[in-house]
Amino acid sequence: MGRFITGIYNYCDYWCDRCAFTRRCRNYADGPTAKRLQAEGRAEDRDAVNQSFWNDLAARLRDATIFGKMAEYAADEGDEADAWDAGALDDAADREIDAAMEARDRAVGAHPLTHLSRDYMMRTAQWLKEADADLKSLAAEWLAQAGARYDETDYEEAAREVGDLIEVVDWYHTLIPPKLARAIGNLAEPVCGDGEYARIISESRLSDANGSGKVALIAVERSIAAWLRLRELLPRQEDAILALLVLLGRLQRGIRAAIPGAESFKRPGFDPGATLFADDNPA
Numbered sequence: 001m002g003r004f005i006t007g008i009y010n011y012c013d014y015w016c017d018r019c020a021f022t023r024r025c026r027n028y029a030d031g032p033t034a035k036r037l038q039a040e041g042r043a044e045d046r047d048a049v050n051q052s053f054w055n056d057l058a059a060r061l062r063d064a065t066i067f068g069k070m071a072e073y074a075a076d077e078g079d080e081a082d083a084w085d086a087g088a089l090d091d092a093a094d095r096e097i098d099a100a101m102e103a104r105d106r107a108v109g110a111h112p113l114t115h116l117s118r119d120y121m122m123r124t125a126q127w128l129k130e131a132d133a134d135l136k137s138l139a140a141e142w143l144a145q146a147g148a149r150y151d152e153t154d155y156e157e158a159a160r161e162v163g164d165l166i167e168v169v170d171w172y173h174t175l176i177p178p179k180l181a182r183a184i185g186n187l188a189e190p191v192c193g194d195g196e197y198a199r200i201i202s203e204s205r206l207s208d209a210n211g212s213g214k215v216a217l218i219a220v221e222r223s224i225a226a227w228l229r230l231r232e233l234l235p236r237q238e239d240a241i242l243a244l245l246v247l248l249g250r251l252q253r254g255i256r257a258a259i260p261g262a263e264s265f266k267r268p269g270f271d272p273g274a275t276l277f278a279d280d281n282p283a
C-alpha cells in the first residue's frame, strides 16, 4: 500500500484544516510545499535532488500516462486514431468537440440545480454580510450577561459553537455550485466517437458526475445541520435561516433526483467499501 490514496482529492470538500487524510493526500503534500517555495523564491529547491522535483515529475507522468492510454484506445478504434492524434485533428473532429463543449455549457447553464445552488450561494453570502451587525449586538448582550448570578448559560461554549457553525456554512456555500456544475456537465456532455474509447469516456464521466454530486450532497447536508443549530442559537435570525433551509431542502431533493448515483458513490479514502481504488484505501 502506497502512502497516497489515489484520487482522494477529487471528491473531498477541500477543507484541509479539518481533513483526517492530509498525510495520505498528494494534493495536500504538493500544494503547500509548492506555494512555500514560490513565496520564498527558492528555485534551487526544484533541483532533482529535492523531493518536490520528483513529486512534480510524478504528477506530469500521471497526466502523460492517462493521455497515452487514451491515444492507445483510439488507435485500437482504427480510423478514429487519427481523430485523437493531436497532430491529426481535422476540422470535423474540432467542430464535434466544440459542439459537445457548447452543449455541456448550455446544459449546465439551463439546469434548475445550477440556478438553485447559485441562489443559495448568493443568499448565504448576503446573510453573512447582513447578519454581522445583529451578531455583534448579540455578542455584546452575551458579554453583559455572562457571570450574572442566576444565569447558568455557558456563553463561552455558545460563542465557540456559533463561530464553528458559521464557518461551516461559509465554507460550503461556495463549494456547492461548482461541484454541481461539474456533475451536470459530465452527465450532459455528448461523447464524441464510439466503440471502446467512447465507452471508457462515458463511464468515467458518469463516475465523476456521481462523485461530484456526492460532494455537493454532503455539503448541502452539513449546511442543513449547521443552519438548524444556528436557528436555535440565533432566534432573531429565524426567518432568514428558514428561507435558506428551504433552498437547501430543494437542493437536496434535486440532487438525489438528477444524480441518482451520487448518494451511493464511494469516495476513495473517505467512504468505507470504496472499491475503485481498493488497494489504496487504509486497512
Ligand code: SF4
Residues within 6 Å of the ligand: 008, 009, 012, 013, 014, 015, 016, 017, 019, 020, 021, 022, 025, 026, 027, 028
Ligand atoms: S483530501 Fe483532505 S488534505 Fe487532500 S485536498 Fe482534500 S481536504 Fe485537503
